[in-house]
Amino acid sequence: MAIQSKNPATEEVIKDYKELSNEELEQKIQNAKESFLSWKETSFFERSKLMHAHATYLRLHAEEMAILASIEMGKTKNAALTEIEKCAFTCDYYAENAERILSPEKLDTPAQENYASFEPLGIVFAVMPWNFPYWQVYRFAVPALMAGNVGLLKHASNVPGCAEAMEKAFLETGFPSGVFQNLFLSSSRVENVIRDSRIIAVTLTGSEKAGRSVASIAGDEIKKTVLELGGSDPFIVLDDADIEAAADSAMIGRMQNNAGQSCISAKRFIVIDSIAEKFTKAFVSRFEKLIIGDPLSSETNVGPLANEQGLLEIERQVNESVSLGAKVLYGGKRFGDKGYFYMPTILSNVAKGMPVYDEEVFGPVAPIIVVSSEEDAIRIANDTPFGLGSTIFTKDLEKAKKLAKKIEAGNVFINGFVRSDPRAPFGGIKRSGYGRELSDYGIKEFVNIKNVWIV
Ligand code: NAP
Numbered sequence: 001m002a003i004q005s006k007n008p009a010t011e012e013v014i015k016d017y018k019e020l021s022n023e024e025l026e027q028k029i030q031n032a033k034e035s036f037l038s039w040k041e042t043s044f045f046e047r048s049k050l051m052h053a054h055a056t057y058l059r060l061h062a063e064e065m066a067i068l069a070s071i072e073m074g075k076t077k078n079a080a081l082t083e084i085e086k087c088a089f090t091c092d093y094y095a096e097n098a099e100r101i102l103s104p105e106k107l108d109t110p111a112q113e114n115y116a117s118f119e120p121l122g123i124v125f126a127v128m129p130w131n132f133p134y135w136q137v138y139r140f141a142v143p144a145l146m147a148g149n150v151g152l153l154k155h156a157s158n159v160p161g162c163a164e165a166m167e168k169a170f171l172e173t174g175f176p177s178g179v180f181q182n183l184f185l186s187s188s189r190v191e192n193v194i195r196d197s198r199i200i201a202v203t204l205t206g207s208e209k210a211g212r213s214v215a216s217i218a219g220d221e222i223k224k225t226v227l228e229l230g231g232s233d234p235f236i237v238l239d240d241a242d243i244e245a246a247a248d249s250a251m252i253g254r255m256q257n258n259a260g261q262s263c264i265s266a267k268r269f270i271v272i273d274s275i276a277e278k279f280t281k282a283f284v285s286r287f288e289k290l291i292i293g294d295p296l297s298s299e300t301n302v303g304p305l306a307n308e309q310g311l312l313e314i315e316r317q318v319n320e321s322v323s324l325g326a327k328v329l330y331g332g333k334r335f336g337d338k339g340y341f342y343m344p345t346i347l348s349n350v351a352k353g354m355p356v357y358d359e360e361v362f363g364p365v366a367p368i369i370v371v372s373s374e375e376d377a378i379r380i381a382n383d384t385p386f387g388l389g390s391t392i393f394t395k396d397l398e399k400a401k402k403l404a405k406k407i408e409a410g411n412v413f414i415n416g417f418v419r420s421d422p423r424a425p426f427g428g429i430k431r432s433g434y435g436r437e438l439s440d441y442g443i444k445e446f447v448n449i450k451n452v453w454i455v
Contacts, residue, residue, distance in 0.1 A: 001157040001158075001186060001187065002016065002157065003016070003017040003018075003019060003157045003160050003184050003186070004016050004017065004157065004158065004160070005017075005071070005072050005158070005159075005160055005161050006072075006158065006307075007071045007072070007074075008073065008074040008303075008304040008305065008306050008307060008339060008340045009071075009074055009294060009295055009303060009304045009338075009339040009340075009341075010338060010339060011338060011339060011340075014071060014072070014161070015160075015161070017160040017184050018184065019184050019185060019186060019189075020183055020184050020185060025183065025185070025189075025193070028152065028178075028181050028183060029123070029152070029193070029196055029198055029199070030198075031177060031178035031181065032123045032150045032151075032152055032178045032179075032181060032198070033122075033123060033178075033198045034178060035150050035176050035177070035178025035179050036120070036122050036123060036149070036150045036178070038176065039120075039145075039148060039149075039150055039176060039178075039179050040119075040120045040148040040149075042148070044098055044099035044102075044146070047095070047098070047145065047146055047148070048095040048096070048098070048099070048146075049095075050173060050174050050175055051091045051092070051094060051095035051142065051145070051146060052091065052092060052095045053173045053174060054088075054091045054169065054170065054173040054175075055088040055089070055091035055092045055095070056088075056173075057169055057172060057173045058084055058085075058087055058088040058091070058169065059084075059085070059088050061165075061169065062081055062084045062085065062088075063081075064165075065080070065084055065134065065162070065165055065169075066080035066081045066083075066084055067080075067296065068161045068162055068165055069083070069133050069134065069159070069162055070295040070296050070303070071161075071295075071296075072130075072133065072158060072159045072160075072161050072162060073130045073131070073133060073158060073159055073162075073306040074258060074259075074295050074303040074304040074305065074306050074339075074340070075257060075258035075261075075295060075303055076258055076295045076296075076297075076300050076301070076302075076303050077295060077296050077298070078298060079257060079258050080134075083132055083134055083135045084134055086135055086138075086422075087134050087135055087138040087142075089422065090138055090139070090142050090422040090438075091138070091142055093422040093423065094142045094143055094146045094422065094443065095146070098143070098146035098147065098443060101118075101440045101443055101444070102118040102147060102443065102444075102447065103118075104116065104117045104118070104452075105118075107451075109453070111453045111454055111455060112454045112455065113452075113453075113454040114451070114452065114453045114454065115452050116449050116450065116451060116452075117449075117450040117452055118147070118444065118447040118448070118449060118450075119148070119447055119448045119450055120147050120148030120149045120446075120447060120448075121149055121200045121201055121224075121446050121447060121448055122149060122150070122198070122199075122200035122201075123149070123150055123151075123152060123198055123199050123200055123201075124140070124144045124149050124150070124151050124152070124200065124201045124202070124203060124446050125151075125152045125154070125193055125194065125199045125201070125202045125203075126140045126141070126151060126152065126153050126154070126202075126203045126204070127154045127187075127190055127202070127203070127204040127205075127206065127210065127214055128140070128153060128154070128155050128156060128204075128205055128206070129156050129205050129206045129207075130155075130156035130158050130159045130306055131257060131261045131262060131263070131306070132257060132262070133155070133156075133159040133162035133163075134162060134166065135420075136205050137153060137155065137163075137166055139205075139420070139422075139426075139437050139438060139442075140203050140205075140226075140437065141153070141180055142422075143437075143438070143442050143443035143446075144443075144446050145175075145179060145180065146443065147443055147446060147447050149200075149446050150178060150179045150180070151179070151180045151181070152181055152183055152193070152199075153166070153167075153180070153181070153182050153183060154183050154185050154187075154190055154193070155182065156206075157186065157187075158306060158307060160184060163182045163184075164182060166180070166182065167180065167181060167182040187210070190213075190214060190217075191213075191217050194214065194217045194218050194221060194223065195217065195221055199223065200223065200224075201218075201223055201224040201225065201226075201446050202214060202215075202218045202223055202224070202225045202226075203225065203226040203227075203228075203435075203437075203445075203446075204225065204226075204227055204228070205227075205228040205229075205263075206228075206229065207229065207230060208229050208230055208431055211227045211229045211433060214227075215227055224445075224446070225435070226427075226433070226434070226435030226436075226437065226445050226446075227433030227434055227435060228263065228426075228427060228428065228432075228433050228435075228437065229263070229386075229388075229428065229431060229432050229433040230263055230360040230362075230386055230388070230431070230432060231263045231264060231265075231267065231360060231386045231387075231388030231389055231428065231432050232267045232268060232359070232360050232361070232384045232385075232386045233253075233264060233265065233266050233267050233268070233386075233388055233389040233390055233391070233409070233418060234266075234267075234268050234269075234270050234377075234380070234381035234384075234390050234391070234407075235249075235250055235253055235254075235266035235267075235268065235269045235270065235390070235391040235393075235417070236270045236271075236377045236378075236381060236390070236391065236392045236393065236403075237250070237269070237270070237271045237272065237275065237279050237393045238272055238374060238377070238392065238393060238394040238396075238399075239272040239274045239275050240394055240395045240396055241275070241279075241393035241394050241395065241415075242393070242395065242415075243275060243278050243279050243282055244282060245393070245415065246279060246282075246393040247279060247282035247283045247285075247286055248286065249391070249393070249415070249416055249417045250266060250269060250279075250283055250286075250366070250417075251283065251286035251287060251290075252417055253265060253266035253391060253417025253418065254266050254267070254269075254364065254365075254366045255290065255301070255302065255344060255364055256417065256419075258295070258302065258303045259302050259303060259304070259305055259342065259344075259363055259364040260361075260362070260363055260364045260365070261305065261306060261310070261362055261363065263388055263389075263432075264388055264389040264411070264418040264419070264420070266366075266389075266391060266417055266418070267360065267361050267367075268350075268356075268357065268367055268369060268380070268381075268384075269283070269366055269367065269368045269369065270369050270371055270377045270380050270381060271368060271369070271370055271371070272370075272371060272372070272373075272374070272377065273370050273371065273372050276368070276370045280329065280346075280348065280368060283346060283366070283368070284329055284330050284346055287330045287331070287344045287345075287346055287366075288330065290302050290344050292335050292336075292341055292343065292344070302341075302344060302364060303341075304339045304340040304341045305340040305341070305342055305363055306340070307340060308340055310340065310362060310363060311334070311340040311341075311342055311363075313362070313363075314342050314361065314362070314363035314364075314365060315334070315342070316355070317355040317356055317359060317361055317365065318332055318345060318347070318356065318365055320354070320355050321347060321350065321354035321355050321356040321357075321367070322347070324351075324353060324354045325349055325351065325354070326347040326348070326349050326350050326351075326354055326356065326367065327347065327348045327349045328345065328346075328347060329346040329347065329348050329368075330343075330344065330345060330346040331343030331344050331345030331346065331364070331365075332345050332347070342363055342364060342365075343364070344364040344366075345364060345365045345366065346365075346366045346368065347365065347366070347367045347368065348368045348370075350367035350368060350369050351369070352383065354367075357369065358384075360386065374399075374403065378403060378406045378407065381407055381408075382406075382407065382408045384430075385430055385431040386428065386430055386431050386432045387408045387409045387410060387428050387429035387430035387431070387432045388409060388410055388411065388418075388427075388428035388432035388433075389409055389410070389411040389412075389413065389418035389428075390407045390409045390411065390412050390413070390418070391412075391413045391414075391416065391417055391418060392404065392407075392412065392413075392414050392415075393414075393415055394414075394415070397414065400414040400415075401414070408429060408430060409428065409429065409432075410425075410426070410427045410428040410429055410432065410436075411426065411428075420437075420438060421438070422438050422439070423438070423439060424438065424439050425437075425438060425439040425440075425441040425442065426438045426439070426442070
């Protein structure tokens with residue numbers, strides 16, 4: 001895949017980027033290794049000061065960074081601004097909390113003194129996707145750096161401008177040059193980096209295919225990995241739900257991050273039969289109001305899909321599902337004749353065996369599956385190889401908590417759509433990956449938990 005900025009709304013190529021030569025790559029890895037030796041010795045106070053300065057930088061440069069995301073991967077400028085603020089908030093959060101989370105933990109054993117010490121590992125190599133071009137990167141980098149590690153980023157090939165902007169941001173806020181570096185590399189060269197003995201751990205957010213490849217190479221090298229992969233999140237609406245609130249949340253949950261290109265978008269809507277008609281009507285009415293168009297316009301709710309491949313895949317999934325009996329209630333086709341736009345779409349009569357039921361749908365398509373009982377709702381919710389997020393809408397919170405226990409996923413949101421927050425753990429089970437990001441759990445993924453025992 002060429003490393004290239006191409007505007008998905010206009011199909012214009014903005015800029016081509018050159019891959020690193022082997023010598024340049026070598027210099028960057030060596031710079032990371034040398035920087036780690038001094039960075040790991042810095043105090044939490046010093047790291048926090050830089051991270052707070054970084055948050056300020058992001059807020060000051062939010063406008064230009066947001067435009068860059070819009071023109072490289074099509075998300076609306078408003079969504080990009082929200083994303084950048086979340087990155088800044090996360091910098092502040094870990095600047096204020098890393099020391100507390102990573103303070104040595106006293107252990108109650110027969111030792112004279114015994115504690116667990118949390119120490120940095122070294123160079124963490126991150127392979128990241130385009131859909132949240134900033135947030136995915138900060139989610140790994142902020143905790144990793146605050147713990148005393150250094151980071152190398154191989155970003156998705158369609159967001160090189162965003163990757164460059166982040167490297168510049170770390171440099172301009174005073175981080176030593178080897179603490180966070182961007183590598184312009186094609187995915188075929190990821191293996192060489194993972195196998196380099198100076199790389200200590202790998203984190204990947206992306207597709208199952210990329211995850212399998214990266215994790216097997218890292219496994220062969222006995223290197224720690226965290227994988228954040230795809231999802232097909234169920235959104236369950238029970239018969240006692242507030243239907244209007246559920247429809248609002250269902251629309252935002254499906255369409256979040258521009259045209260629903262999010263791992264934690266709600267992707268299968270499982271609705272109890274007695275309220276299915278009312279919910280469907282309310283849901284369709286939300287979709288009818290969405291404005292599709294130029295991601296840079298403040299009026300726009302839905303921009304283009306990030307690339308042509310994504311558009312073709314959505315088209316295939318919808319068309320095949322329709323040929324198998326799904327009914328288009330809204331949308332179901334491309335929008336306009338330029339750019340990779342697809343209409344927000346709602347499908348009914350959806351059943352197992354259709355791509356919109358069986359596969360991850362990474363675009364603005366909402367399949368509705370009607371069920372006759374709560375047991376059936378849970379069975380269908382879990383009838384997926386993925387286990388990332390899920391939503392249950394009901395007014396009975398005690399029942400919701402019992403059902404939450406039965407859901408096979410890393411996140412359950414009750415009466416709201418799934419979202420990530422630096423204060424809460426984030427991650428999946430099954431084919432959605434393993435390990436956790438964010439919160440106290442995420443920062444401990446890339447540390448040596450050292451047992452110190454004084455006899
Ligand atoms: P992708 O094709 O897997 O790309 C992700 C990253 O992996 C890119 O940097 C890509 O580089 C690289 N890559 C691709 N194939 C590779 C391989 N064989 N070996 C090494 N690196 C490889 O995924 P995407 O299409 O960008 O993103 C969509 C997927 O990510 C969806 O499944 C979505 O659900 C998932 N996702 C998950 C989360 C989560 O937190 N769980 C968050 C966001 C997205 P190139 O661009 O150069 O190919």
